Amino acid sequence: MATPASPYALYYLLNFERALAWLAQRYDDLFDAHEQAFLRDFAALPQASRALLVRMLMRKGTLFRASRLSYEEIGCPLQAAAPIAALGWVDTQPALTLDDLFALTTRAELMEIFADAVALIPGTKSLRKPELLETLRPFYVGEPGEPAEEGVAARPLRAWYGQSTDCVLHVAIAPLCERLRLMFFGNLQQAWSEFVLADLGVFQYEKVAFAPSSRAFQARADVDVYLALHACREALEWLPGGDAEAEAINELVAAVGEIETSNAWLETRRAKLLFRIGHLCERRENWPAALAVYERCAWPGARHRRMRVLERSERFDDAFALASQAAAAPESEEEAQRIARMLARLLRKRGMPAARASAARPVERSTLVVPRPKEPLPVEYVVRDHLTCGAAPVHYVENALINSLFGLLCWEPVFAALPGAFFHPFQRGPADLHAPDFHARRAEPFAACLAQLDSGAYRETIWRHLDSKAGLQSPFVFWGLLSPELVALALDCLPAAHLKLWFERLLRDIRGNCSGLPDLIRFWPAERRYELIEVKGPGDRLQDNQIRWLAYCAQHGMPVRVLDVRWADEVLVVNGGAVDAAAEAAAAVGRAIVTEAGTEGAVDAIAEVKPEPTTEPTTEPTTEPTTEPTTEPTTEPTTEPTTEPTTEPTTEPTTEPTTEPTTEPTTEPTA
Numbered sequence: 210m211a212t213p214a215s216p217y218a219l220y221y222l223l224n225f226e227r228a229l230a231w232l233a234q235r236y237d238d239l240f241d242a243h244e245q246a247f248l249r250d251f252a253a254l255p256q257a258s259r260a261l262l263v264r265m266l267m268r269k270g271t272l273f274r275a276s277r278l279s280y281e282e283i284g285c286p287l288q289a290a291a292p293i294a295a296l297g298w299v300d301t302q303p304a305l306t307l308d309d310l311f312a313l314t315t316r317a318e319l320m321e322i323f324a325d326a327v328a329l330i331p332g333t334k335s336l337r338k339p340e341l342l343e344t345l346r347p348f349y350v351g352e353p354g355e356p357a358e359e360g361v362a363a364r365p366l367r368a369w370y371g372q373s374t375d376c377v378l379h380v381a382i383a384p385l386c387e388r389l390r391l392m393f394f395g396n397l398q399q400a401w402s403e404f405v406l407a408d409l410g411v412f413q414y415e416k417v418a419f420a421p422s423s424r425a426f427q428a429r430a431d432v433d434v435y436l437a438l439h440a441c442r443e444a445l446e447w448l449p450g451g452d453a454e455a456e457a458i459n460e461l462v463a464a465v466g467e468i469e470t471s472n473a474w475l476e477t478r479r480a481k482l483l484f485r486i487g488h489l490c491e492r493r494e495n496w497p498a499a500l501a502v503y504e505r506c507a508w509p510g511a512r513h514r515r516m517r518v519l520e521r522s523e524r525f526d527d528a529f530a531l532a533s534q535a536a537a538a539p540e541s542e543e544e545a546q547r548i549a550r551m552l553a554r555l556l557r558k559r560g561m562p563a564a565r566a567s568a569a570r571p572v573e574r575s576t577l578v579v580p581r582p583k584e585p586l587p588v589e590y591v592v593r594d595h596l597t598c599g600a601a602p603v604h605y606v607e608n609a610l611i612n613s614l615f616g617l618l619c620w621e622p623v624f625a626a627l628p629g630a631f632f633h634p635f636q637r638g639p640a641d642l643h644a645p646d647f648h649a650r651r652a653e654p655f656a657a658c659l660a661q662l663d664s665g666a667y668r669e670t671i672w673r674h675l676d677s678k679a680g681l682q683s684p685f686v687f688w689g690l691l692s693p694e695l696v697a698l699a700l701d702c703l704p705a706a707h708l709k710l711w712f713e714r715l716l717r718d719i720r721g722n723c724s725g726l727p728d729l730i731r732f733w734p735a736e737r738r739y740e741l742i743e744v745k746g747p748g749d750r751l752q753d754n755q756i757r758w759l760a761y762c763a764q765h766g767m768p769v770r771v772l773d774v775r776w777a778d779e780v781l782v783v784n785g786g787a788v789d790a791a792a793e794a795a796a797a798v799g800r801a802i803v804t805e806a807g808t809e810g811a812v813d814a815i816a817e818v819k820p821e822p823t824t825e826p827t828t829e830p831t832t833e834p835t836t837e838p839t840t841e842p843t844t845e846p847t848t849e850p851t852t853e854p855t856t857e858p859t860t861e862p863t864t865e866p867t868t869e870p871t872t873e874p875t876t877e878p879t880a
Contacts (some may be wrong), residue, residue, distance in 0.1 A: 215704035218282040219256070223261045224404035226252075228312070228393050234421060236392055239429045247385055250296055257282075257289040262298065262380070267401050271383045272303065274313055275376040287813035290378055301505050303379035304363035307349050311342045313377060314370070322370050331340065392432060393423030395635060395640065397439060404634040414635055414683050423632040425640075434470040438478050441465050445485060455495065463503060476507070483761060484508035496522045509540060511718075513547050520555065520725040529555045542757055543721055567739060570763040573770035581776040588774050589728045596742075603731045603742075604695060607879035610725050614699060615712045616685025618667055638684035643720045659712060662705040671700065685723070702732045702739040710765050725754030727769060741769040747776060 220230065223445045233248055247548055251259060260283050278286035293299040316338050320327060326345060329649070333344055366377045382875055391397055406412045426432050441464055448457050465482055483506040490499035496518050503515040512535055519528035532551050539545035553563040582591055589605050598604035604610070615624065623638065624631075630639035641647050648655060661667035675696060680688055716724050727741040741762060743755060751759070751771070762769040 219260060221267060221401070222256075222260045222263050225266075225401060226259075227404070228401070229389070232389055235424045235632075236426075236460060239392070239426065239432070241429075243391070244385060254292055255289070257284055258292045261286060261289040262293055262382070263401075265299075265378070265385065267384050270312070271380040272309055272313060273378050273380075275378060278378070285730055286378070287376060292445045293382075295732040296679055298380070298382035298392075298557040300379040301376060302365045302380050303377055305366060305377065306363045306367060307342070307346060310366075310369050311338060313366075314849070316341070318370065318373075321372065329412050334780070337431045355712070356805070388432060388436065391435060392426060394635070395632060399635065407635060412635075412682055413680050414637070415678070415683075416634070417626050417631040417636070419533055419626045419631040423628065425632050428472075431470070431472050431475060434468055434472065434475050435478070437468050438465070438482055440476065441468075442482055442485075443483070445489070448489075453624075454493070458486065458490060458495075458498060462498075462505075466505070473796045479507040479510070480506050484511055484514075487511065487514060491518060491521075494521075497760065510542065512543070512545055513551075516551055518549070520558075523578055525555055525558050529559060541718060541721055543753060546753055546757060569760055572759050574773065575770060576773045576775060578775050578780055580776050581778055588749075589744045592742070592744050592772060592774060593729055596729070600735065601731055601733050602698070604698075605728060606690065606695075606726075606730050607728050609690045610695070610699060610730060611708075611711050611726055612685045612715070613687050613691055614671060614696075614703075614708060615715055616683050617678070618661065618712070619655060619658045619685075620674045620678060620683075622658060623683070623701065625654060642684055647719065648716045655716060655772055659709055661711040662712075665705070667698050667705065667708070671696065698732045698734060699730075702737050707765070707767055710761075710767075714761060721754065722758075725752065725756075725758040727755075727758070739768065743769070743771045745771060745773050747774065747779065807857070 229248055231253065237245075251262075254262075260280070261278065264278065264280060264283070265271075271514050275286045280286075283289050287301075290299050290301060300368050305313070310322075314322070319338065319341060320334070323341075323345060326348060330344060332764070333341060336344060357412070366373055366375065387397070390399075390401065394403070403412070407414065426435075441461060444464075448454055448461070454565070465479060465486070468479065470476060470479070475730065483502055487502035487506060488501050490496075490502060490516065500518045500522075501516060503511045512531070516535070519525075519531065524761055529552070532548050532555060535544060536548045536552060539548060556563045577592065577595075579591060579595060589607075593603045593605050625639075627639070627641075630641055632640070639647070641650070657774050658667075661670055675691065675693070678686075727743040729742040729744060731740045731742060743751070743759060745751065759769055760773065782798070
């Protein structure tokens with residue numbers, strides 16, 4: 210029997226009931242009879258039964274062994290499950306496939322279940338569970354995805370494991386509850402644990418006063434379309450390989466196309482999915498399929514991918530025609546940049562002289578030769594630690610500082626309670642953050658914020674929000690990086706005119722321009738000036754978004770440069786000893802310091818070589834970067850009503866891109 214449970218012990222149940230009440234208030238007109246019955250019948254269940262169901266819904270999967278559902282506030286799981294089973298929400302005798310069985314049992318139990326097979330098949334006794342599963346699969350089921358052979362179909366646990374006294378529960382109501390979760394959050398990336406994280410203070414959200422009528426979905430059909438697209442997205446992840454893949458892709462594209470909707474947000478999701486499918490075809494070098502998919506796709510970057518597919522297919526005239534058309538009306542700075550490169554390349558391939566690019570303002574580029582650090586350390590940190598000094602501190606900030614200052618200054622317009630922007634209390638930012646009209650819908654309050662940069666009032670606003678909004682989730686503010694000392698340095702050394710130029714560029718294309726800013730910033734407080742430094746380690750090259758930001762800063766006379774780092778030992782090896790004296794001294798002093806003092810002082814001895822400034826801070830890339838979305842981001846870079854990422858980023862620069870600013874600086878995001 211369940212012991213009396215304190216309200217705190219049932220926090221998860223109380224949160225789930227809060228969500229159901231929220232849904233009942235806002236979505237009653239979109240519920241069918243089955244969903245309305247669930248809301249009614251759930252409230253009438255015994256407390257232990259309600260708690261057990263929510264516990265299972267919050268865990269991964271839909272199959273659970275009763276022996277592993279041990280919760281003091283629930284008591285006997287089988288007794289608690291009985292009322293739920295009577296409603297048909299839980300199956301207490303589900304048929305288990307071989308894969309289900311392996312997921313639910315231990316290796317020792319499997320050795321007992323398949324004792325006869327293990328005795329007959331050499332080497333199976335030493336296999337781990339994954340290898341044992343694949344070894345036994347041919348004897349118990351057909352190929353993955355095919356029906357089981359006669360006599361070995363899915364069966365209850367007792368039929369597999371007669372000695373077991375345990376019971377398996379299958380949560381049959383899970384699809385309905387997934388639908389409710391989607392309707393509450395507006396996405397399937399967020400889970401019911403958001404309540405817990407908020408209660409514990411792990412995540413704190415701005416309180417936005419939106420109306421009860423605010424909701425993610427306005428029609429039941431929109432929920433159906435979202436779920437259908439999500440199912441296609443999951444099917445893409447599980448496509449069969451080999452000869453069957455091409456047919457499966459064709460069927461998937463057809464299924465995506467057959468989903469009917471007039472909802473602009475859902476059309477954006479469809480476009481994103483088609484882009485993913487097209488990119489898969491491109492990776493497989495299935496040019497006809499890739500081209501056909503991209504032609505149907507409106508996701509940003511799809512037109513450029515069409516050009517690349519035409520080029521890879523050696524259809525140079527078609528590629529040139531499409532590139533010329535796009536050059537006349539590029540969809541973004543990113544596309545214009547890529548088309549310029551492509552047109553020059555296509556002209557050469559067609560035997561025509563390439564047009565001379567207009568000279569851009571040069572960006573200073575220099576080389577820094579340093580000893581390799583004794584312990585692995587990001588190259589940005591090596592340069593930061595070398596350059597920093599009391600009179601001129603250097604900070605690793607990348608995208609974090611400028612985005613954060615923008616977010617603090619423009620907090621009110623970002624969190625304005627406009628229709629369609631906010632509809633549940635766990636949003637990190639507005640749902641329309643990446644919509645084409647995001648800025649236009651808030652033009653007046655944004656203009657008022659930027660006007661403070663002309664009057665000087667921006668400093669007080671930033672300080673006020675730094676204090677009053679501390680820790681609240683934001684799509685722009687990196688709380689883990691912002692210290693009062695850094696903000697003070699930034700406000701003293703960064704001219705208001707430069708801040709305004711950066712913020713205006715952010716607002717022109719938030720998704721495209723919130724990344725690509727230089728890694729380091731050096732301040733000279735006594736002189737009230739600064740310098741932005743983009744660091745490139747050995748073998749690294751500038752990314753397109755970095756090139757665009759560097760060009761923008763240079764165009765407006767901002768102090769910025771690129772620093773190429775080379776390890777002193779590699780310089781000596783490459784040049785066979787014929788290296789400038791400074792580089793040789795750097796390596797020698799580095800070894801001496803480490804040997805004699807055992808410190809990290811090796812980075813103090815460097816050689817800096819400053820070549821002539823270049824007009825473009827990069828070389829022609831050998832391959833075109835794609836704008837393919839990352840694998841299942843926690844926030845959708847579209848106009849869909851979702852919140853921002855809930856995962857914490859790393860605290861040091863990585864090579865793996867992210868999507869949105871989080872609480873620490875990271876490297877550049879992918880689309």
